[in-house]
Amino acid sequence: MKNRVIFVVLSLLSLMFSVSMYTDWRGYDHGLFYWGQAVLPLDLPRHWMGLLGTENESVLLYNIPDGLWMFALCAMILAVWGMSDKYNAAIWLFLALMSGVILEIFQYTGLVPGTFDWFDIYAYFIALGCIVFLSQIQNKLQWKNG
Amino acid sequence: MEKWIKNVLSFMVIVFFGYLAIACDDESSGPPQPVNCDDPMLHLIESIGNPVTSTIHYSLTLLDKETNQPVPGIYVKTHWNQVSCIQSDACPMHCTIQFSIGAPDQSAEHTTNANGNINGQTFPYEFLDKKDKVLVTFDVEDTHGVYGAKRISFRYDYTNNSQSYTAYLLKNDAL
Numbered sequence: 206m207k208n209r210v211i212f213v214v215l216s217l218l219s220l221m222f223s224v225s226m227y228t229d230w231r232g233y234d235h236g237l238f239y240w241g242q243a244v245l246p247l248d249l250p251r252h253w254m255g256l257l258g259t260e261n262e263s264v265l266l267y268n269i270p271d272g273l274w275m276f277a278l279c280a281m282i283l284a285v286w287g288m289s290d291k292y293n294a295a296i297w298l299f300l301a302l303m304s305g306v307i308l309e310i311f312q313y314t315g316l317v318p319g320t321f322d323w324f325d326i327y328a329y330f331i332a333l334g335c336i337v338f339l340s341q342i343q344n345k346l347q348w349k350n351g
Numbered sequence: 352m353e354k355w356i357k358n359v360l361s362f363m364v365i366v367f368f369g370y371l372a373i374a375c376d377d378e379s380s381g382p383p384q385p386v387n388c389d390d391p392m393l394h395l396i397e398s399i400g401n402p403v404t405s406t407i408h409y410s411l412t413l414l415d416k417e418t419n420q421p422v423p424g425i426y427v428k429t430h431w432n433q434v435s436c437i438q439s440d441a442c443p444m445h446c447t448i449q450f451s452i453g454a455p456d457q458s459a460e461h462t463t464n465a466n467g468n469i470n471g472q473t474f475p476y477e478f479l480d481k482k483d484k485v486l487v488t489f490d491v492e493d494t495h496g497v498y499g500a501k502r503i504s505f506r507y508d509y510t511n512n513s514q515s516y517t518a519y520l521l522k523n524d525a526l
Contacts, residue, residue, distance in 0.1 A: 266443050274368065274371070278365065281368075282365075285357050285361050285364065290357075293357070301364075301365055308373070317373050318373070319372075319373075
C-alpha cells in the first residue's frame with residue numbers, strides 16, 4: 206500500500222510541474238490547466254527558464270513537460286499494479302509508452318493538434334527509464350526492510 | 352484488488368492522460384497557425400538571473416538655456432510607467448515590449464527648489480528581464496509663463512535606478 210501511495214504522490218508532483226511549465230512559462234490558459242493549477246498550485250519562477258541556457262531552452266519548454274507527463278502516467282500505472290505483479294505492470298507500462306508514441310505519430314500525421322518532435326519520444330523513453338529505475342530502488346528497499 | 356479492476360483502472364489512466372495530452376495541446380480547435388517568431392516586433396527574452404525589485408530615484412535639474420542658471424519655482428508633474436518584456440504565447444522564447452496596464456495613478460507633483468532641482472521616487476517595480484524599464488516622464492510647466500512648457504522622458508532600468516538628469520528651459524520670448 207505504501208508503495209502505491211508513493212507512486213501516486215510522484216505522479217501528482219510530476220503532473221504539477223508539467224502543468225506549471227505550460228502555464229507559467231508557455232502562457233497556456235486552457236481550462237484544464239486552470240483546474241490543474243487550482244488543484245495543484247505551483248508558481249515556477251520565470252528565470253528558471255534559463256537554467257539550461259538559451260540554446261537548450263526549448264528542451265525545458267517543450268520536451269521536459271512531455272517527459273513529466275509520461276512519468277506521471279507510468280507512476281500512476283505502477284500505483285495501480287503495485288510491485289507484486291511485475292508482468293502485468295510491465296505490459297501496461299509498455300502500453301503507456303506506446304500511447305505517448307502513437308500520440309506523437311498522430312501529431313505528425315495531423316490527426317491530433319500539436320507538433321511532432323523526436324525529442325518528445327526520447328523524453329518518453331527517459332521518463333519510463335526513470336520510473337522503472339525508481340521502482341527497482343523501492344523494490345530493493347522493501348526487500349531489505351523485509 | 353481483483354486483476355480485472357486493475358486492468359480497467361490502467362486503461363482509464365491511459366485514456367485520461369491521453370485526453371489531457373490531446374485536449375491541452377495547442378488549442379484543440381484546429382491546426383496551429385504558423386507564427387513568425389523572427390518578427391521584429393518580438394524580442395528575445397533575456398531573463399535576469401534573480402528578479403530585482405527596485406524603486407527608481409529620479410532627479411531633474413532645470414537650467415535656463417541662455418544663462419545656464421538654475422530655475423526655481425517651476426511646476427513639474429512627474430509620471431511613470433513600467434515597460435515590460437511580456438512573453439509571447441506563440442513564441443515562448445520571445446516577448447513583446449508593452450506598457451503595464453491597469454496600474455493605479457503613478458504620478459507626483461513637484462516644484463523646483465532654489466537649485467532648480469526636483470527629486471522623488473517611484474513605486475517599487477519588479478524587473479524580470481533585462482529589457483524591463485521604467486519610463487519616467489516630466490511635464491514641466493512654468494505657472495508664471497516665463498518659460499515654455501516642456502515634456503521630457505527618461506528610461507530607467509534595474510542597473511540604472513538613480514540617475515540625475517539636467518534639462519534646459521527656453522524663455523517664452525525667445526521662442
